[in-house]
Amino acid sequence: MTHPSKPLDTLDHTHDPALRSWVPGTAGHADFPIQNLPLGIFSPPQGTPRAGVAIGDSILDLPALLSANLLSGAAGAAAEAATGTGLNALLALGAAPRRALRAALSELLSEGCTERGRIAPLLHEAAACTLHLPAQIGDYTDFYVGIHHAENIGKQFRPDNPLLPNYKHVPIGYHGRASSIRPSGTPVRRPHGQSRAPDAAEPSFGPSQRLDLELELGVWIGPGNELGTPIPIGEAQDHIAGYCLLNDWSARDIQAWEYQPLGPFLAKNFASTISPWIVTPEALAPFRVPQAARPAGDPTPLPYLLDAADQRGGAFDISLDVLLMTPGLRAAGLAPHRISTSNTRHMYWTMAQMVAHHASGGCNLQPGDFLGTGTISGPGRDACGSLVEATLGGKEPIRLASGEERRFLEDGDEIILRARGVREGFATVGFGECRAVILGAVA
Incomplete structure (x- = not known):
């Protein structure tokens, strides 16, 4: 240390x-x-x-x-x-x-x-x-700390080696955009983009056909740091002002074509939806838990990412739910379909490690900056934080009580995210809903 x-x-x-x-x-x-x-x-x-x-x-x-x-x-x-x-x-x-x-x-x-x-x-x-929006967001960074999601996605492209060599050494992330982050209840317009079908010789431009959700937790930055001055891991919690839910929508067909070599772009920048309340670290104190022990053989984090207090209580035990309401379910008077239930305990890196790594090269975080954890999936099919996982890339559709089925999101669908800390002997603390309905693409 x-x-x-x-x-x-x-x-x-x-x-x-x-x-x-x-x-x-x-x-x-x-x-x-x-x-x-x-x-x-x-x-x-x-x-x-x-x-x-x-x-x-x-x-x-x-x-x-x-x-x-x-x-x-x-x-x-x-x-x-x-x-x-x-x-x-x-x-x-x-x-x-x-x-x-x-x-x-x-x-x-x-x-x-x-x-x-x-x-x-x-x-x-x-x-x-x-x-x-509870604050003016200057910058937005999306991480990739949900290890089950990373493995599920990796298996679809690299069945024998789903995680890239750096994943367990460094909190992976990329700088997104803040301009299209909206509060819960704001509709999301299906994006246009360039993609190429597997059997096509050339790409085409048009509305995304593989629109997806991503179940994440958002992190609000409080006090910042001076440019060129890293944030020590033992002080990273001091720079976190609170948390919210985040649905970082993803157009999988656009992303598959554009993401190499520089990563997500139009597939991600059309919209992100957040729950509008900042739940403070103090309110979540009863739900702090030790960071999950790393499996045998996994590397120990480098010293700048390792802190004893953070390992003892830097993780949270918060349940996460993804629900889908469709036009058919709504017309039939049926309840939303639960796609999955996950938990923040499935994060491979802690919030403090995300903050410390973000600033380790001297990047100056500012009050109101926003971090996303990346999709938080659990170990089973009933704990997937995205449809591309839950349907195995669209190969196995989800069947609904209305008779409908979904591989990816269709116009008129609504995604509802919920999160709650539940612990015996304490009051339940929730985040409020993070929801949005999908509108058709602009003609």
């Missing part, structure tokens, strides 16, 4: 499962109990975008809470940084003000709070509000 370990998030009174909120409908809420309190940007009906906190089926207006003089000290400073139309300034403050804000919000929203009468008018019905 080249750097001393720093302790990770610890449990405190805000995680108490017995804690109850006076806000109606909060107890036992699948995503947003008082133990969560994620941050985002919302617009109330006929209102302008502003910072908010999800609590049950409501959103608390953070600037209004500050204007009512209900926040002070470090918590007030954190809320003051969140008075714009993006949370970048709040993310930049780091963990201490964020924790102070969380503690103050927990107290104000708990049963027995004497200020309930002043706070209740500052709550908005979430279903009536519009949710936006």
